[in-house]
Amino acid sequence: MESSPQQPPLHPSALRRKLLWVFALPVVLVVVVIAGYLARSGSDAGGGGGEQDEIRKTVVDFSIAVDRNDNATVLSMLCLQEAEGVVYDIDSPDDHGDPQAELIPITVKDVRVTGDIAEVQVSRPQQQPATLFLRKENGSWKLCDPERYRR
Structure with missing residues (x-):
């Protein structure tokens, strides 16, 4: 009987590192930017x-999920188009990671909204600033890198 060669599955830690590199840099940058903005603005009692x-x-919430290796939350915060593209690259999509993981500060600034698309500038210590894109889906903002290429 002839059997097709089977590729060995990726080790979970290798897959996790791959996922972190895909999401961590932009997310970490976003968290640093948002945290910095929130720290500077204090509590915004006036709304607006x-x-x-x-x-x-x-x-910020997305960057926290990335820092904690919380795959379930990361996937839930991606737009449908992006989530469909990465769900099979994640070794444990239901894993909620380590809630005790060290969080990296993020600064979020220059939030620009055009309809259901948003663009933000983020930065984190020891990383280059990055631009993140979000799309509003079903009333919620989702990280959505494919929007970068529609511009």
């Missing part, structure tokens, strides 16, 4: 931030 505050919070 609306969607921009919602977008900043989404980016």
Whole structure:
């Protein structure tokens, strides 16, 4: 009987590192930027931030999920198009990672919203600043790198 050669599965730690490199840099940058912005602005009792505050919070929450290797949360925060493209590259898509993991500060600034698409500048210590894109899906802002290529 002839059997087709079977590729060995990627070791979970290798797959996790691959996922981190795909998401960590932009996410880490976003978290640093948002945290810095929130720290500078203090509590915004007057409101007025609306969607921009919602977008900043989404980016910070996403970076926290990446820092914690929380695959389930990371996937839930991606737009459908991007999530479909990475779900099979993740060794444990339901894993919630390490809630005790060290969080890297993120700064989020220059939030620009055009309809259901947002663009933000993020930075984190020891990383180059990056631009992240988000898309509003079903009333929630989702990280959505494919929007970068639609411009």
